[in-house]
Amino acid sequence: MRRKLSKAEREQVLKKCDGHCAYCGCSLEHEHMQVDHVIPLRKGGADELENMLPACKSCNWYKSTMTVDQFRAYLEQIPARLMRDSIPYQVGMRFGIIKQGEPQIKFYFENHKEE
Numbered sequence: 001m002r003r004k005l006s007k008a009e010r011e012q013v014l015k016k017c018d019g020h021c022a023y024c025g026c027s028l029e030h031e032h033m034q035v036d037h038v039i040p041l042r043k044g045g046a047d048e049l050e051n052m053l054p055a056c057k058s059c060n061w062y063k064s065t066m067t068v069d070q071f072r073a074y075l076e077q078i079p080a081r082l083m084r085d086s087i088p089y090q091v092g093m094r095f096g097i098i099k100q101g102e103p104q105i106k107f108y109f110e111n112h113k114e115e
């Protein structure tokens with residue numbers, strides 16, 4: 001059973017990352033913030049503030065029921081998946097108009113630890 005957070009509790013979650021998505025780091029307004037369970041409830045994570053981080057809709061949707069490390073692995077596979085499945089991506093790489101970024105993902109909350 002997922003508990004309903006009060007406005008003050010949601011505010012606390014948002015403050016954990018200073019108003020940013022814990023994953024991609026985009027700016028979040030209170031009303032657009034989604035509360036991510038770092039360890040998903042389905043995997044035994046606690047429904048407590050310590051297990052919650054603010055997330056944008058997109059990150060929350062993609063992370064879904066993955067752990068942080070599973071989400072990272074999933075994201076890091078994107079270039080390989082595109083290379084396999086997308087002809088425009090393959091051509092873009094060949095002509096140097098698409099450049100691959102950092103192969104290792106560091107999430108916003110990992111660079112921005114609470115003081």
Ligand SMILES: [Zn+2]
Nearest residue numbers: 021024056059
């Ligand atoms: Zn995000």
